[in-house]
Amino acid sequence: MTTTATPRPHGVIGAAGPLRSRPAVRNLLESRTLTPADLSLVLLVTTEPADRPMPTVTVERIPTVLREAERLGIRSVKLFAGSADRDATGEKSLAPDSLMARAIQAAKDSVPSIAVMTETCLCSHTDDGLCYLAGAQGRPDVAATVEVTARQAVAHAEAGADIVGPASMLLGTTAGVRGALDGSGHEGVSVMPHVIFWSSLYDGFRRTMGATPRTGADREFQIHPGQAEQFVDTALRMEAEGAEMLLLEPALFTADVLATLRTVTRAPLFPFSVSGEYEALTHTDPATGKRDVRRLVELFTMLKRAGASASLTYAALDIARLLT
Numbered sequence: 001m002t003t004t005a006t007p008r009p010h011g012v013i014g015a016a017g018p019l020r021s022r023p024a025v026r027n028l029l030e031s032r033t034l035t036p037a038d039l040s041l042v043l044l045v046t047t048e049p050a051d052r053p054m055p056t057v058t059v060e061r062i063p064t065v066l067r068e069a070e071r072l073g074i075r076s077v078k079l080f081a082g083s084a085d086r087d088a089t090g091e092k093s094l095a096p097d098s099l100m101a102r103a104i105q106a107a108k109d110s111v112p113s114i115a116v117m118t119e120t121c122l123c124s125h126t127d128d129g130l131c132y133l134a135g136a137q138g139r140p141d142v143a144a145t146v147e148v149t150a151r152q153a154v155a156h157a158e159a160g161a162d163i164v165g166p167a168s169m170l171l172g173t174t175a176g177v178r179g180a181l182d183g184s185g186h187e188g189v190s191v192m193p194h195v196i197f198w199s200s201l202y203d204g205f206r207r208t209m210g211a212t213p214r215t216g217a218d219r220e221f222q223i224h225p226g227q228a229e230q231f232v233d234t235a236l237r238m239e240a241e242g243a244e245m246l247l248l249e250p251a252l253f254t255a256d257v258l259a260t261l262r263t264v265t266r267a268p269l270f271p272f273s274v275s276g277e278y279e280a281l282t283h284t285d286p287a288t289g290k291r292d293v294r295r296l297v298e299l300f301t302m303l304k305r306a307g308a309s310a311s312l313t314y315a316a317l318d319i320a321r322l323l324t
Contacts, residue, residue: 034301036073036320040312045081045103054208054275059102063110072320076115079103082124090125094155101159108160118156121167123211131168150180157186167194169221178242192245195235198222201250201276231257250274262307271303272312291318
């Protein structure tokens, strides 16, 4: 004699289902909960304390900030720094005492266990604010851009950087950086190029770092947000050029390509929650003076679920305090 299972009656418990009806079971299954280790702290470094659209930090403040990050369980920091004096070549960024070099050294000297990531780009070092060097008729000089970006990467590595990040979106730059690192004895330094959808969400960063192109929005090599396949293809090309990790930006608009990349590469994937996301998704509570970061917690939880190794954010300290 055979029996047929009777459908579960619809009631209060049945509506929620056994997996969500009891707090103890919900807690048991919440293995994808966000933790401070899922965050990477973004710091914009300036020579002096600055009142700018985005929060900044001086080199002198970096040790204090990173010791707090370590205490909270954050395991990496992404540094951005520009040059006070700029020219058409970006050569100032190569000096051993550049602002970036001093920021890297301050970070590694204060908390050696924290992985130091850098941006390897020209927009904060050239007088035209472009991410590449311009040649004849203002067109990009690819060879010159690859060469100076590779030299930047070596300078960052010599200062102590663990991970360098070519950000111009010029194909060939990742290979140039990887080759320069290997040729200068820095085989252990990782390369994490930026894979970028163009967006208005970068404006706060550009105003803060003086990286707004004179000619307007610098979208020449960034990918149209409707071209998901091109984004994935570009990321895989960069991996083929020697990238060990991939940075995806802006984080808010990369969930689909993150999930796709997670199925086709084993490279660690790091969504970057850019300045416009920080401005739009957080606010300071006038009553407490604390920053409300709950929306970013929801965003990064989703990105972790989609396959992120960690999410880069300006709000990492505030989120880590909330989580702990």
